[in-house]
Amino acid sequence: MRRGALLQMLVIALVAAGGGVALALAVPWLPYSAGHEADRIDFVFWFVVGICIFIFAIVSSMLVYSVIHFRARPDDDSDGPPIHGHTGLEIAWTALPTVLVTAIGVVSAVVLARNGNAGAHPMRVDVTAQQFAWSFSYPEAKGMQTNVLRLPVGRSVQLTFTAKDVIHSFWVPQFGQKQDAVPGLHPTLHITPKRTGTFPVICTELCGLGHALMRTVVIVMPTAQFRRWLSGQTKTATTGGGAKLGATVFKNNGCAACHTFKPAGAAGKVGPDLDQLPQEAKRAGKPLAEFTRESIVNPSAYVEKGYPDNVMPKTFKSLPKQQLDALVQYLTAKKG
Numbered sequence: 001m002r003r004g005a006l007l008q009m010l011v012i013a014l015v016a017a018g019g020g021v022a023l024a025l026a027v028p029w030l031p032y033s034a035g036h037e038a039d040r041i042d043f044v045f046w047f048v049v050g051i052c053i054f055i056f057a058i059v060s061s062m063l064v065y066s067v068i069h070f071r072a073r074p075d076d077d078s079d080g081p082p083i084h085g086h087t088g089l090e091i092a093w094t095a096l097p098t099v100l101v102t103a104i105g106v107v108s109a110v111v112l113a114r115n116g117n118a119g120a121h122p123m124r125v126d127v128t129a130q131q132f133a134w135s136f137s138y139p140e141a142k143g144m145q146t147n148v149l150r151l152p153v154g155r156s157v158q159l160t161f162t163a164k165d166v167i168h169s170f171w172v173p174q175f176g177q178k179q180d181a182v183p184g185l186h187p188t189l190h191i192t193p194k195r196t197g198t199f200p201v202i203c204t205e206l207c208g209l210g211h212a213l214m215r216t217v218v219i220v221m222p223t224a225q226f227r228r229w230l231s232g233q234t235k236t237a238t239t240g241g242g243a244k245l246g247a248t249v250f251k252n253n254g255c256a257a258c259h260t261f262k263p264a265g266a267a268g269k270v271g272p273d274l275d276q277l278p279q280e281a282k283r284a285g286k287p288l289a290e291f292t293r294e295s296i297v298n299p300s301a302y303v304e305k306g307y308p309d310n311v312m313p314k315t316f317k318s319l320p321k322q323q324l325d326a327l328v329q330y331l332t333a334k335k336g
C-alpha cells in the first residue's frame, strides 16, 4: 500500500516534470544570445527554471494524489484523523528550500561578478543618450561620433553612458543586459560580443514623445574589419580634415537616411534637399555657412516650408566642434 502510494506519486511527479520541461523547451522564450554576458544570464534563468520545475513536480504529485485518495465521500460527515505534524517533513521542507535559495544566490553572485569584470584593457565607447537618439564616440578614434554602434567580435567592451536631458535606458536584447543612462551620472556596461551581425539598440525607458523611435543598431564586425574601420575613422579625424572629415561625419550620423545630397550619393526624402541649401539660406535670410550650422545644431530655428518640425534629431549639437565645422564645410562647399 505504502509502496503503491509512492509509486503513484512518482508517476504523477514525472508527468508534471515532463510537462514543465516540454513547455520550457517548446517555446524560444529568450532572444538568442550574441554575447558572453547574455550566456551567463541565460544560464541563471534556466538554473532557476529547473529548480521551479522540480518543486512543481513535487507539489503536483502530492496535490493530485491527495485529491484522488483523500477526498470525502458524499455521505461522509466524520472528522478527519487528528494529525500533529511530522518532524521529518518539517526538517525536509526547511532544509531543501534553504539549499536551493542559497544555490540561486551563489550562482547569481558569480554571474554578476564575472559580467561586471571588463578586464584590464576593454575597448571604451562613450554612449550619449538624448531625446530621441543615441550617439557613440570612440576615444580610440579621436572622439569620432557615429549614430550606429560598431564593435569588434570577441573583445571586451566598456560602454560609458551620458544622458543629456532625461533618463533613457540602453538595451540590446541579444546582449541580455539593460543600463539606464541618468543625467548627472556616468554608469558603465560591460559586453563581450560573441557573434557578428546587426542587432537592435532600443531605448527602454519612457523618455518622451519620441521614445518609441529612439532606436539604432549595433553592428558586430570581424576583428580585422573593425580595425580597418576604426583606423579609417582615426585617420580621417586626424589628417583628413575639411571635406573628407565632413563626408565621414555625414555618413556616420545617418544624414543620408533623410536628406538628398548629391556629393554623398544620398537620396533621402524625409528632410529638405541639401543640394538646395543656398536657396533655403536665402529664404531664411541668413549667410549660407551660418544657416547650415544653425540648422544642424538647432533644427527648429528655421523649418523649410513643406517639411514638419521636430523630425530632425536635436542631438547633433553634441558633435565635437571639429566634426561640426567639417560637416558645415562639406555641406557648403562650392556653393557659398
Ligand code: CUA
Residues within 6 Å of the ligand: 129, 130, 131, 132, 167, 168, 169, 203, 204, 205, 206, 207, 208, 210, 211, 212, 214
Ligand atoms: Cu530615450 Cu526612451
